[in-house]
Amino acid sequence: MNLESYSDRGEPVTVDLLAWVHYHGILAEFSIFHWRHGVIESLYGEEFGLDKPLVLPCDKLRRVRQLHFSTAHPSHAILCLLAEACYSLYEYQELVLTSDEYYSKLSDLRKQTETMHISLLPKDGPSTNESLHLTETTSLLQLAILIFMHRITEGPLQRDPDGLIAWQDRAFTIIRRIDTCRHLFPLFIIGIEAQTDERRADFLNLIKRTEEKTNVRNLDTFQETIVGIWNQEDLSADESWGISYTHKISGVISSSKFLPSLA
Numbered sequence: 001m002n003l004e005s006y007s008d009r010g011e012p013v014t015v016d017l018l019a020w021v022h023y024h025g026i027l028a029e030f031s032i033f034h035w036r037h038g039v040i041e042s043l044y045g046e047e048f049g050l051d052k053p054l055v056l057p058c059d060k061l062r063r064v065r066q067l068h069f070s071t072a073h074p075s076h077a078i079l080c081l082l083a084e085a086c087y088s089l090y091e092y093q094e095l096v097l098t099s100d101e102y103y104s105k106l107s108d109l110r111k112q113t114e115t116m117h118i119s120l121l122p123k124d125g126p127s128t129n130e131s132l133h134l135t136e137t138t139s140l141l142q143l144a145i146l147i148f149m150h151r152i153t154e155g156p157l158q159r160d161p162d163g164l165i166a167w168q169d170r171a172f173t174i175i176r177r178i179d180t181c182r183h184l185f186p187l188f189i190i191g192i193e194a195q196t197d198e199r200r201a202d203f204l205n206l207i208k209r210t211e212e213k214t215n216v217r218n219l220d221t222f223q224e225t226i227v228g229i230w231n232q233e234d235l236s237a238d239e240s241w242g243i244s245y246t247h248k249i250s251g252v253i254s255s256s257k258f259l260p261s262l263a
Contacts, residue, residue, distance in 0.1 A: 019076055026079045027185055027263045033086050034246075036254035074118040075138045081113045082145045089152055089246070103153060110149045118142055136178050137186075143171040144186035147193060151245040168193050176202050180210040184222060185262040191226040192248075200230060225252060 085106060092102040118138045146167050171190045181187055187207070194200045207223050210216055229252060236243075243251070253260055 022076055023079065024261075024263050026083045027261070028259075029083065030086055030185070031253055031259055031262060033090060034250040034253040035259055036250055074116060075141055078113060078116060078118070078138075078142055078145055081109050081116075082148070085109050085145070085149050085152070106149055106153050110146060113142060113145055113149065116142065133178060133180075136174050137181055137183065140171060140174050140178075140181065140186045140190065141183065143167045143174075144189035147171070148189050172199050172202060175199075175206050178206070180213050180216075181206060182210060182214055182216050183263070184219075187222075188226070188262050192229055194226075194230065195233070225255065228252075228255075 088097065088102060088105045088109070091097045092099075097105070118135065147164065150164050150167075168190075171186075171193070175181075175190065187203075191203050194203050203226070204223065207219050211219055229248075
């Protein structure tokens with residue numbers, strides 16, 4: 001039975017399973033795209049029978065995502081836009097898209113992300129702690145994706161620093177306010193943006209609270225990675241040259257011999 005027929009059945013267990021696969025699949029593709037230890041098929045090709053580069057999803061999978069998740073839970077809908085941004089970056093690097101096409105596509109994706117309504121508060125009755133927390137963490141994901149899209153453009157859209165500063169301010173306001181955040185992708189993208197001691201302390205305090213109050217896996221390595229990025233940023237702050245954002249992300253993700261998970 002194919003993916004479409006599973007989705008069309010609409011059974012709660014099936015829907016939850018597909019949502020889980022969707023979430024982990026997109027974040028795995030993000031890591032695969034930035035990993036620099038050789039292409040995946042050369043490492044696992046014999047085991048999985050891969051005969052072409054496994055970089056980003058096939059067109060059929062992209063269509064299924066758009067059909068079943070673009071109007072689903074806000075976090076899954078936003079992840080569809082992240083996936084398209086990564087795919088656009090890949091096409092641009094492979095010269096499938098021209099600079100103008102790439103910038104135009106990212107501009108459209110950024111507008112869709114920015115205007116997406118992500119409130120998960122109940123329409124009737126008082127808000128619960130769970131609904132408030134879910135809205136906050138989904139907003140954090142939205143802001144992380146907006147920051148990522150802005151950073152990878154490295155072109156005309158970079159001339160809008162006010163938008164970036166506003167997203168950073170909102171993101172760190174949420175980081176100070178929420179008790180925990182189990183999702184590493186928004187923490188990874190936003191943690192890199194911490195340029196002041198105050199914001200870095202707020203970020204590390206959130207990591208500590210998350211470890212103490214949830215059953216999340218040990219985050220020591222993740223924290224050390226972010227602190228390492230801060231140290232590198234501080235050392236190169238006075239230099240006249242700088243590494244591109246895309247190469248920075250690739251360098252961080254490739255620092256491990258194993259493909260890291262940001263789920």
